Amino acid sequence: MPTAYFGPESGVGVAVRHVTASPASSGQGGLQIGVIGLGVGTVAAYGRTGDHVRFYEINPDDIRIARDTQCFTFLSDSLAQVDVIPGDGRLSLERELADHDPDNFDVLVLDAFSGDAIPVHLLTLEAFETYQRHLKMPSGILAIHITNTYLDLRPVVFAAARKLGLSAVFVHSTGDGRVTNPTDWMLVSSPNNPLNTGPSKSASGQDDGDVFRLKTIDPWTDDYSNLIHIIRP
Numbered sequence: 001m002p003t004a005y006f007g008p009e010s011g012v013g014v015a016v017r018h019v020t021a022s023p024a025s026s027g028q029g030g031l032q033i034g035v036i037g038l039g040v041g042t043v044a045a046y047g048r049t050g051d052h053v054r055f056y057e058i059n060p061d062d063i064r065i066a067r068d069t070q071c072f073t074f075l076s077d078s079l080a081q082v083d084v085i086p087g088d089g090r091l092s093l094e095r096e097l098a099d100h101d102p103d104n105f106d107v108l109v110l111d112a113f114s115g116d117a118i119p120v121h122l123l124t125l126e127a128f129e130t131y132q133r134h135l136k137m138p139s140g141i142l143a144i145h146i147t148n149t150y151l152d153l154r155p156v157v158f159a160a161a162r163k164l165g166l167s168a169v170f171v172h173s174t175g176d177g178r179v180t181n182p183t184d185w186m187l188v189s190s191p192n193n194p195l196n197t198g199p200s201k202s203a204s205g206q207d208d209g210d211v212f213r214l215k216t217i218d219p220w221t222d223d224y225s226n227l228i229h230i231i232r233p
Contacts, residue, residue: 106140
């Protein structure tokens with residue numbers, strides 16, 4: 001079962017639930033799920049028979065620990081086909097596009113922003129353009145884990161989504177206090193995605209109007225970013 005920041009009511013849980021129920025995913029084989037940031041492989045718990053979960057992980061120690069069944073079994077217990085691509089996630093995705101091999105992800109998860117030092121290159125407009133090209137459209141969802149003690153990353157995600165003509169929904173879940181934690185996510189998708197209709201907003205447990213009341217900032221790019229603008233008060 002998915003634990004910690006990845007429970008069924010978290011953003012990734014909402015995203016998987018929506019694409020599983022989407023007519024666009026029916027009759028098309030299993031789900032294609034991509035994850036930048038392996039951690040201990042928790043997202044693999046969402047994999048079902050016939051699904052494919054692909055992780056991108058830059059830290060070889062993370063890969064070693066996640067595969068060590070004496071420590072964690074999310075990878076080994078998953079019903080899906082699971083593979084792990086070593087190296088920087090964005091660079092790996094760009095190489096796949098250069099090889100004319102987009103992944104056509106139903107859900108692409110970014111899980112690299114909860115620490116003190118965030119990888120800014122994963123939040124730039126150029127990075128989002130890469131993610132968009134790897135998503136199955138219009139049903140695909142980019143799920144971004146933005147739980148962070150010091151930084152409010154919502155304006156950054158919203159700015160990139162708006163620039164690319166995409167919609168963004170904020171999902172906060174409180175956790176159950178036992179195996180899942182309070183967590184914040186942003187779900188980015190095509191405006192035509194059912195996720196952006198009334199029923200889906202209530203399903204996420206959050207009115208995303210708060211996102212649109214946030215201060216407006218310029219999208220981050222590979223040449224520009226400003227952490228001062230998003231420091232929590």
